[in-house]
Amino acid sequence: MDGYDASTYGDRFADVYDDWYGDVTDADACTARLAALAAAREVGPILELGVGSGRLAIPLAARDLEVHGLDASTAMLDRLRAKPGADRVTTAHGDMADPPPGPWAVVFVAFNTFFNLASEDAQRRCLAAVAASLRDDGCFVVEAFVPADEGPATEGSVTPRRIAADEVVLSVSQHDRRQQTISGSHVHLTEAGTRLRPWHLRYASPRQLDDMAAVAGLVLQERWADWDGTPFDDAATVHVSVYGRSNVHPVHIGVATTR
16 A cells, blocks of 8 residues: 555554444453463563554553553554553554564464554564564464455455444455455544545465464464454454464463364
């Protein structure tokens, strides 16, 4: 997408993100699962990639865990720092394709945010950097959607997302299955004017993600259909995948399945 970079999404969505997406991930189940993963590794520093407004990092830090958050958007980080409890989260401004070195007990990226890395190269760079930054017993946790197998090579859509007396939001998107990309923008219309809120995803299937992780030196340890640990199967539309360094004996808190 022309004119789109690592900070664009956060900068354009920061003022509405909590209202529009505050409930997209079960924060209680997510933080409980991440705390359990950290406890299985005798606790240690946790890094969230794409920390955004702190929707997960702040309640995670409230569990008396050392939590760090990385984001490319200063607008998002400003939102986080203004919230109660934000002083318990150490934040850094930067591209999640190049995360800080750690060593980390747990690195995680929630709700499709890994796919905000706009190219396969950026995703591979991120995986390699995470693998190098983990403690020997550390893990990398990814929550993402499972792409549909069928559909036209390319398709576009315009759909209403929100309609109110003084506000209309239209979602305009273009899906290219050959490139595995979805580019779009929420066209936000109010009496004060129009604002464009663009987004871009480069998605991968769980198996493709496993393959990229393997090249980076990471191996799948566990996979669930949600943060509650529901078994992953062919009907799952979301996966929560836990990767560890491939040269280290894995630390398990559940049973892995692949797809």
